Amino acid sequence: MIRALAVVVPARDEEELLAECLEALHRATRHPQVRDLPCHMVVVADACRDATGSIARHHGAHLLELTAGNVGAARAAGSRHALDALLASRRGLTPDGVWLAHTDADSRVPAAWLARQLAHAACGWEAVVGTVRVTDWSGYRGHTATAFRLHYQQEERADGHRHVHGANLAVRADVYRAAGGFQALPVGEDRTLVAALEAAGFRVKRTTRNAVATSPRRDPRALGGFGDFLRELDASTG
8 A cells, every 4th residue: 555655857958947847747746546645755956056955845845965977776766765765754765665656857757647657556456657758840831740749649549658757657666676677877767677677577557648748849858868869850850
């Protein structure tokens, strides 16, 4: 039974978008099915040179500062920090009672994001892998949005898909630990974790019904990540 929540948000120079991300997360924690659970929300400010840290504090998040310049290391450090804080503050709490939810600083989760994840957890799923959606295609060619939707449709079925996004990923803490956690990879740390979970035989729910809105930025933070994919897709439509 899930007794506490941890929400981890890695961020690198995200002063423009972080406030909206945290406001959306706070709405998700106030959902009627979630609001009674303790929640430790941490922003991992990794190699930041802007006001990311102060914005995180202003919006009520715990702040962890790193100089790794590595999203996998940031996610791992944030997960460890949040889990340790919850276990230390809650008598009798064990990792199997903690739900670790992950998103990105340039993304906005839906209000029922955590509630839907916990509903899956209550049905025996040990991890939930969701999708993302782009709501603003400004600066991209006219056909890029269509190409993106077609790409997604090719890899979706009924209530499942083959996508993995760190912006929409959650796992029970004991299962996260058993699978080795996030690796210190500059890109693909999310896919590596999900592959480890599935290889170990854990129950991974892939759903398209809890999509997270994410930024279509043209200045991606991680080479080879989602931003680069969008840029390549945009170039291919020309």
